[in-house]
Amino acid sequence: MKNTFLTIFLLITAFFSNAQDFKKYDRGSFNKGQDSINYRILFPENFNPAQKYPVLFVLHGRGESGNDNEKQLTHGAKLFLKDEVRKNFPAIVIFPQCSSDSYWANVNITTNDKGKRNFSFVEGGKPTKAMHALQGMVKDFLKKPFVNKEQVYVGGLSMGGMGTYELLRRQRKTFAAAFAICGGDNTNNIRKYKTVPLWIFHGGKDDIVDPAYSMAIAERLKTVGREVKFTLYPNANHNSWDSAFAEPELLPWLFSHKRD
Numbered sequence: 001m002k003n004t005f006l007t008i009f010l011l012i013t014a015f016f017s018n019a020q021d022f023k024k025y026d027r028g029s030f031n032k033g034q035d036s037i038n039y040r041i042l043f044p045e046n047f048n049p050a051q052k053y054p055v056l057f058v059l060h061g062r063g064e065s066g067n068d069n070e071k072q073l074t075h076g077a078k079l080f081l082k083d084e085v086r087k088n089f090p091a092i093v094i095f096p097q098c099s100s101d102s103y104w105a106n107v108n109i110t111t112n113d114k115g116k117r118n119f120s121f122v123e124g125g126k127p128t129k130a131m132h133a134l135q136g137m138v139k140d141f142l143k144k145p146f147v148n149k150e151q152v153y154v155g156g157l158s159m160g161g162m163g164t165y166e167l168l169r170r171q172r173k174t175f176a177a178a179f180a181i182c183g184g185d186n187t188n189n190i191r192k193y194k195t196v197p198l199w200i201f202h203g204g205k206d207d208i209v210d211p212a213y214s215m216a217i218a219e220r221l222k223t224v225g226r227e228v229k230f231t232l233y234p235n236a237n238h239n240s241w242d243s244a245f246a247e248p249e250l251l252p253w254l255f256s257h258k259r260d
Helices: 001-020 082-089 129-141 161-169 187-192 211-224 241-243 251-256
Strands: 026-032 033-040 052-059 092-097 107-111 115-121 147-157 178-180 200-204 230-235
Touching: 001 211, 026 129, 033 129, 052 161, 082 161, 107 129, 129 161, 147 161, 147 251, 161 178, 161 187, 178 241, 178 251, 187 211, 200 241, 200 251, 211 230
Parallel strands: 052 092, 052 147, 147 178, 178 200, 200 230
Antiparallel strands: 026 033, 033 092, 107 115
16 A cells, blocks of 8 residues: 555656646747647757757647647657756757647548558648648748757657658758658658658557558658668557657757758
């Protein structure tokens, strides 16, 4: 019984500690015309608006969609609060939130009678409501005097990985590098972001988004792209983002790139 109470106490302590840390991510929203999107933003320690900083947009998965402007911090946000990360990579980190009635990427999803999902990624096409708003938000941030336009990055997981590919092709001259975790895209879209250095991650046992999607993109980019890294975690399921965000070289690799 004593161990049970101790476990519950530790869980509650960890929960409130994380909530307290996440308060360092300021709340914001972008609203222009019909575009509306919430986001959380983490500024570097000792932020000086007279300086220019790298900016990273992190796109969440389907499970973190909504309008609470909080759930999108579930995966990845802790990484950027670490003391060594804040010290070594002083950057502006932004977590936008996709509304529940939209999707980052333009993709058709079907489920068979066994519950297996199939993703049919659109070649070209118009952006979703969420993607259109995200594009507007990104363009708005690029106007800020404290943003280094040579160091703008994007990354995402699952639905956010799919959104990463789509944002890259829709704003192909914006990003210096990107990472995509357990995502996917129509391989015919690759030519539109082949010049962007990309690190792709996937779990070998992913039963939600087939790792074949990432493999196909990586293989195609290796023949036509500028720089592509592909990491497959053989025993990981859909939560390969845990391993990806724990990669010691992820942030050094990402922030080492500058847009030509």
